Amino acid sequence: MHLTLRVWRQKDPRVRGDFVTYEARDVSPDMSFLEMLDVVNERLIQGGGDPIAFDHDCREGICGMCSLVINGVAHGPERGTTVCQLHMRKFRDGDTITVEPWRARAFPVVKDLVVDRSAFDRVIQAGGFVSANVGSAPDGNAILIPREAAERAMDAAACIGCGACVASCPNGSAMLFVAAKVSHLAHLPQGGPERAQRVLGMVRQMDLEGFGNCTNHAECEAVCPKEISVSHIAKLNREYIRAAVAGG
Amino acid sequence: MPLDARIPSGPLTEKWDRYRSEVRLVNPANKRRYRIIVVGSGLAGGAAAATLAELGYRVDCFCFQDSPRRAHSIAAQGGINAAKNYQNDGDSVYRLFYDTIKGGDFRSREANVYRLAQLSTGIIDQCVAMGVPFAREYGGQLTNRSFGGALVSRTFYARGQTGQQLLLGVYAALSRQIAQGAVRMHPRTEMQELVVADGRARGIVTRDLATGEIASFAGDAVVLATGGYGPVYYLSTNAMGSNVTATYRAHKKGALFANPCFTQIHPTCIPVSGDYQSKLTLMSESLRNDGRIWVPKRAGDKRPPGQIPEAERDYYLERMYPTYGNLAARDVSSRAAKRMCDEGRGVGESGLGVYLDFADAIRRLGEDVIRQRYGNLFDMYERITGENAYRVPMRIFPAVHYTMGGLWVDYDLMSNLPGLFVLGEANFSDHGANRLGASALMQGLADGYFIAPYTIGNYLAGERPGAADAGRPQFRQAEADAKERIRRLLSVGGERSVTSFHRELGHLVWDHCGMSRSRRGLEKALGLIPALREEFWESVKVPGGDRELNPELEKACRMSDFLELAELMCHDALAREESCGCHLRDEYQTAEGEAKRNDEDFCFVSAWEHNPSGGKPVLHREALHFETVHLAERSYK
Numbered sequence: 001m002h003l004t005l006r007v008w009r010q011k012d013p014r015v016r017g018d019f020v021t022y023e024a025r026d027v028s029p030d031m032s033f034l035e036m037l038d039v040v041n042e043r044l045i046q047g048g049g050d051p052i053a054f055d056h057d058c059r060e061g062i063c064g065m066c067s068l069v070i071n072g073v074a075h076g077p078e079r080g081t082t083v084c085q086l087h088m089r090k091f092r093d094g095d096t097i098t099v100e101p102w103r104a105r106a107f108p109v110v111k112d113l114v115v116d117r118s119a120f121d122r123v124i125q126a127g128g129f130v131s132a133n134v135g136s137a138p139d140g141n142a143i144l145i146p147r148e149a150a151e152r153a154m155d156a157a158a159c160i161g162c163g164a165c166v167a168s169c170p171n172g173s174a175m176l177f178v179a180a181k182v183s184h185l186a187h188l189p190q191g192g193p194e195r196a197q198r199v200l201g202m203v204r205q206m207d208l209e210g211f212g213n214c215t216n217h218a219e220c221e222a223v224c225p226k227e228i229s230v231s232h233i234a235k236l237n238r239e240y241i242r243a244a245v246a247g248g
Numbered sequence: 249m250p251l252d253a254r255i256p257s258g259p260l261t262e263k264w265d266r267y268r269s270e271v272r273l274v275n276p277a278n279k280r281r282y283r284i285i286v287v288g289s290g291l292a293g294g295a296a297a298a299t300l301a302e303l304g305y306r307v308d309c310f311c312f313q314d315s316p317r318r319a320h321s322i323a324a325q326g327g328i329n330a331a332k333n334y335q336n337d338g339d340s341v342y343r344l345f346y347d348t349i350k351g352g353d354f355r356s357r358e359a360n361v362y363r364l365a366q367l368s369t370g371i372i373d374q375c376v377a378m379g380v381p382f383a384r385e386y387g388g389q390l391t392n393r394s395f396g397g398a399l400v401s402r403t404f405y406a407r408g409q410t411g412q413q414l415l416l417g418v419y420a421a422l423s424r425q426i427a428q429g430a431v432r433m434h435p436r437t438e439m440q441e442l443v444v445a446d447g448r449a450r451g452i453v454t455r456d457l458a459t460g461e462i463a464s465f466a467g468d469a470v471v472l473a474t475g476g477y478g479p480v481y482y483l484s485t486n487a488m489g490s491n492v493t494a495t496y497r498a499h500k501k502g503a504l505f506a507n508p509c510f511t512q513i514h515p516t517c518i519p520v521s522g523d524y525q526s527k528l529t530l531m532s533e534s535l536r537n538d539g540r541i542w543v544p545k546r547a548g549d550k551r552p553p554g555q556i557p558e559a560e561r562d563y564y565l566e567r568m569y570p571t572y573g574n575l576a577a578r579d580v581s582s583r584a585a586k587r588m589c590d591e592g593r594g595v596g597e598s599g600l601g602v603y604l605d606f607a608d609a610i611r612r613l614g615e616d617v618i619r620q621r622y623g624n625l626f627d628m629y630e631r632i633t634g635e636n637a638y639r640v641p642m643r644i645f646p647a648v649h650y651t652m653g654g655l656w657v658d659y660d661l662m663s664n665l666p667g668l669f670v671l672g673e674a675n676f677s678d679h680g681a682n683r684l685g686a687s688a689l690m691q692g693l694a695d696g697y698f699i700a701p702y703t704i705g706n707y708l709a710g711e712r713p714g715a716a717d718a719g720r721p722q723f724r725q726a727e728a729d730a731k732e733r734i735r736r737l738l739s740v741g742g743e744r745s746v747t748s749f750h751r752e753l754g755h756l757v758w759d760h761c762g763m764s765r766s767r768r769g770l771e772k773a774l775g776l777i778p779a780l781r782e783e784f785w786e787s788v789k790v791p792g793g794d795r796e797l798n799p800e801l802e803k804a805c806r807m808s809d810f811l812e813l814a815e816l817m818c819h820d821a822l823a824r825e826e827s828c829g830c831h832l833r834d835e836y837q838t839a840e841g842e843a844k845r846n847d848e849d850f851c852f853v854s855a856w857e858h859n860p861s862g863g864k865p866v867l868h869r870e871a872l873h874f875e876t877v878h879l880a881e882r883s884y885k
Contacts, residue, residue, distance in 0.1 A: 144388030
């Protein structure tokens with residue numbers, strides 16, 4: 001396959017970026033998208049150019065590090081798939097492909113396609129945990145959890161924190177990310193004691209970081225590589241109201 | 249150098265309890281006066297950082313990823329072992345201990361492994377308390393699955409994302425400590441040098457990967473929990489960033505490197521599809537519970553699998569190992585697959601693959617049950633290969649997955665350099681010559697949550713707080729060394745990319761120090777690797793500068809260490825004149841191709857000392873004494 005790439009290049013956070021066009025020749029349909037970029041980078045290095053910086057690590061769809069917007073879609077055209085697991089057989093010979101970083105106020109560009117997602121870490125630090133010091137746990141089976149509740153908690157807990165939800169949202173909202181963590185712990189008895197302060201704290205931090213609010217576009221669900229449902233956002237809203245009314 | 253593992257006295261079953269009762273404690277009011285450096289934020293490092301902070305110590309934690317939540321522990325799929333015996337199928341602490349010792353082919357320390365088995369149950373309790381959503385029965389109890397190398401069902405799991413869920417538990421605990429100011433987190437920061445002063449580990453020098461800034465951090469103890477070095481083979485199931493730099497640079501400062509040649513080849517990975525391939529993807533071994541492994545009986549049979557009748561298929565694991573069948577231990581299964589391919593019976597375009605067939609299981613249980621058990625794995629397989637494994641058998645081939653070798657540590661998980669602790673995959677401690685499935689997560693969390701917090705306290709109790717000071721000349725020297733290495737890499741100005749060297753090194757190590765090793769091959773590799781290293785320093789091309797985000801420079805730094813480690817691995821493999829666990833020496837096998845262990849001469853841990861003059865490393869031996877277990881021939885027949 002021969003492809004034309006339009007790639008966002010930006011030297012650092014302080015300068016303006018722009019699209020640069022590259023030809024990607026002799027691409028195998030069995031390559032992953034990132035392997036295709038590896039090949040482009042190898043050729044750039046050989047030619048004395050500056051390789052394209054992008055985030056990636058596990059390349060098996062679980063670490064949440066890879067973060068490319070492809071033709072306007074976070075993680076590209078394949079549903080429920082991170083860009084590291086997207087393969088070139090999903091494209092056609094001769095295609096022009098536009099590659100951009102996550103774009104959101106709360107995710108400033110570090111370089112090229114790499115963004116700073118530390119806002120997510122700070123949201124988790126604001127309450128996305130159960131306070132259970134090591135040594136204090138009862139036997140695992142002392143806490144019975146109905147299978148259905150465990151499964152629903154797991155549905156939410158599958159979030160990999162990649163930020164595609166934010167990148168795809170016209171409001172730059174992190175509601176799906178926050179909802180996934182709140183919903184995961186709200187479905188489990190272990191999350192009970194800190195339920196109210198968790199949701200209040202995380203939502204407060206989310207707002208402080210500059211994420212927008214949810215206006216029910218559901219773009220986040222459409223691009224989520226783990227296919228986390230927007231019903232968790234409804235759960236987040238219920239949890240928030242419950243906590244706010246109860247006075248936290 | 250005398251190697252003392254400092255194993256507590258007393259009966260095996262009482263050692264850890266005795267240790268905990270007698271260990272020195274730090275006055276709670278003094279804990280905040282100690283600063284501990286933790287490099288790595290995976291299960292071992294993240295758990296240690298969070299737990300030490302809970303105890304009151306001040307902690308600095310470092311990871312090269314953009315967030316501690318992305319450490320490679322996250323990729324473990326299948327599960328975590330624990331001797332809970334919830335299934336009432338005869339499991340016990342002793343049995344988990346024995347299976348682990350046997351799985352390691354009697355090349356690990358009894359005392360360490362027994363402690364690991366003891367702690368396994370508490371890990372599950374702790375993870376549940378933190379909200380890890382393990383799979384449950386309808387009655388609300390925790391459920392289990394079985395795993396390779398065991399006859400009981402003791403593996404806890406969270407769909408195919410167990411590592412992720414355990415890591416997110418650790419990350420949550422760590423986040424709580426960060427919020428409280430007890431842990432200072434340093435993401436996108438990579439360790440460059442270990443600083444040793446007065447014979448003790450006193451801190452580290454790091455590089456900020458976004459700005460290139462070189463900085464010093466002093467600590468009263470240094471913990472390395474930096475994972476394994478699988479990517480020395482270039483292709484592996486590890487993450488692209490997994491590397492040996494932290495442990496190798498500590499090795500060059502005097503820490504012994506133990507059993508570097510013990511690298512696990514996992515039997516169920518997706519085969520390689522082309523030269524551009526950057527990594528291999530593991531399919532959880534749990535698939536072997538329901539999938540049947542086979543190849544055609546006739547060499548060169550290129551018919552599609554559906555056209556090969558039952559009578560012309562060889563279910564070779566079931567044939568050769570009737571007791572364990574498709575669940576035979578990892579190295580046994582991997583080598584059997586290699587043998588089939590060497591005989592010309594491999595499948596797929598490259599001939600480097602065997603079938604993992606679910607047709608029988610689907611007939612027996614229905615497609616829905618299989619989808620429920622393995623749906624995400626089947627989806628992943630289809631995304632990568634474009635094939636539907638509900639219709640055609642999967643193709644699998646072994647790939648490098650885990651490194652049992654690592655820095656030598658004593659019972660306290662402290663290296664021979666006082667004050668340097670090494671946890672998780674980065675140490676060598678518990679898995680001997682091979683690791684059982686679902687045991688890596690167990691070890692990482694045991695080390696981080698339950699062992700290091702005690703043993704580091706024991707060390708610190710004898711140390712004056714604040715003795716480490718980043719103003720000391722040793723830090724200036726280490727910073728200068730780090731800067732000089734980077735300057736050299738950037739100034740070579742050659743023709744070849746880092747990746748091209750990495751690929752070549754990977755081929756070399758896979759061919760000569762991979763699934764089977766021979767004197768001839770290893771000697772050849774020991775000639776080729778130094779030559780490749782020389783070429784690297786003469787003709788590598790690293791674009792960009794040092795004061796910016798420069799992924800090529802990061803790769804080049806890591807590569808410079810892989811080029812040295814590869815040689816150490818070959819020295820180790822050559823010196824170990826026996827076959828054991830994952831280490832099969834062609835010269836030491838039975839007529840049927842089974843490994844021949846030599847307990848008489850090789851029942852020891854190889855601990856290598858770096859030779860600063862550049863000559864051959866020096867081998868130290870820690871003899872292994874088995875007081876409880878009888879050294880049996882490891883059979884899965």
